[in-house]
Amino acid sequence: MASTVTSDKRPGYGQLLRTPGALSFLLPGFAARQPFAMLTIGILLLVQHTTGSYGGAGAVAAFTGVSMALFAPQSGKLADRFGQRAVLVPGVLVHAASVSVLTALALAGAPLWALFIAAVPTGASVPQVGPMVRARWAHKLDGSPLMATAAAFESVTDEFTFVIGPVLATALCTGVHPAAGLIAEASLTLIGGLLFAARRTTQPPVRSAAELEQSEHTSALSIPGVRVLAMAFLGIGAVFGGMQVSLTAFAEEIGNPGINGVLYGVFAAGNMLAGIACGAIAWKSAPRTRLIAGYAALTLAASGLWAAHSALLLGGLGLIVGLCIAPALITGYTLVESLVPSTSRTEAFTWLTGAVALGQAAAVTVAGRLTDAHGSTAGFLVPLGGTALALVTLLALRSRLSPRPAARTVARGVGHRVPVTVD
Known part of the structure; x- marks a missing residue:
């Protein structure tokens, strides 16, 4: 049976932020999260400026997104095994260097194949700070009623990231210099990432190899619900990439x-406002129901984008699309709590983050080609197609989004423990 929220109230954001040590990792963590939202649009605007092709720019951005999607879950696993600092410090250094190389090549007029090569380490090294922050909350608030508030707060923070990052990158690229967006992205990654890594006291403890061998670990991707959510999150990525x-x-x-x-x-303002509202509401409907409703509303809103021929009308439709994204995104992350055991949640979050990146990568490539050939009208079909496919997937596989049953552990022989479902 799908779980519902039975309380009319839960601890507020103010109480959460007064948690000792919270701001010490939240503020640098917010800066270090910006690359995920700034990188694609920064590459798109710079490469389009130097090559004159949206298709070529989209392809370079796609290489970055695919690389990010493939390496994100591995980064999460390494952080669980060796500690966040051990993964984050070399990661941000590699990322800053890779972005610098990619920027220099684009400004020098290098061929696309050279940009493709530089895009791979750029995407692979994007720090997975969002899942790391969630893991820190889980460590500090284990068993606390504030944990539900922390989950909502992190979803809202993700929304702010998707809002602020692209707007900042766009303003810098169009108002300062075409490379300014990527320079700012690399700087925020380096400074924010190193400051975040320096907050050792809030980092979850690293489990020894012996502890890892003794504990049962379920790969997040082996859970059917996570695979369904990942496919659905490709649609969210299609909206971001297609709109950009x-x-x-x-x-x-x-x-x-x-x-x-x-x-x-x-568009981002609608996303932000809906994110704040969704994160503050104590929902009584089941998350699966909210997720399907959110994707249905998002598909309907995106269906009118291609027909907008004035900035005013497009702005209004963009606002509505933005309002519909947050409920779908936040509810998807919320479902992870009921679908995935605690030992695999960091990995699950990175799979969803990677799915957004992969959807965005595909969208900028397809939208870039369509725009080069037929103009922006054709490009706006990409968000519609992505969300429609995601909605069909959710409707067809909705049974896999049911919460996992509770389990207890019983002994079987010496040194063996077997989970037993509790009805």
Whole structure:
């Protein structure tokens, strides 16, 4: 049976933020999370400026996104095994260097194949700070009623990241220099990542090899519900990627490139407002029901984007699309709590983050090609197609999103323990 929220109230954000030591990792963690949201649009705007092709720019961004999606879960596993600091410090150094190389090659007019090669380590080294912050909350609040508030807060923070990052990158690329967005992204990664890694006291303890061998560990991707959520999150990525390419192209078509930041800001504002509201509400409906409803609303909202031929109308539709993203995204992350055992949740979060990156990568590639050939109108079909496929997937496989049954452990022989389902 799907779980529901039975309480009308839960501890608020203010109480959560007064948790000792919380701000010491939240503030640098927020800065270090920006690369995920800034990287794709920064690459897209820089490479489009140097090559004149949205298709080529989208392909370079796609290499970064695919690389990020493939390496994110491995980064989460390494952090669980060796500690967050051991993974994060070399990771941010590699990322800053990789972004610098990619930026220099693009400005030098290097061929696309060279940019593709540079894009691989750039994406692979994106720090997985969001899952690391969630793991720190879980360590500090184990068994506390504040844990539900922390989960909501982290989902809202993800929304802020998707809001602020692309707007900041767009403003810097269009108002300062085409490479300014990537330079800021690398700087935030380096400074925020090192400061976050320095907060050792809030880092979850590292389990020894013996403890890892003794404990049963379930791969998050082996859980059917996680695979369904990952496929659904590809649709969220399609919205972000398709909107970034198509809004940029639309602004160029109407002869006002600067309005791109305004349009994306309106889209982001809807996302932000809905995220704050969703995170503060104590929901009584089942998460699975909310997830399907959220994707249905998002698909409906995205269906009108291609027909908008004025900045005012496109801004209004973008606002509605933004309002629909947050419920779907937050509910998906919330479902992880009931689908995945605690030992695998960090990995599960990185799979969902990677799915968004992969969907975004595919979207910028397809939208870039469509935009080059047919204009921004065709590019706006990508968010619609991505969300529609995600909705169909959720409807067809919704039974796999039921919470895992509670279990108890009984002994069987010497040194063996077997989980037994409790009805």
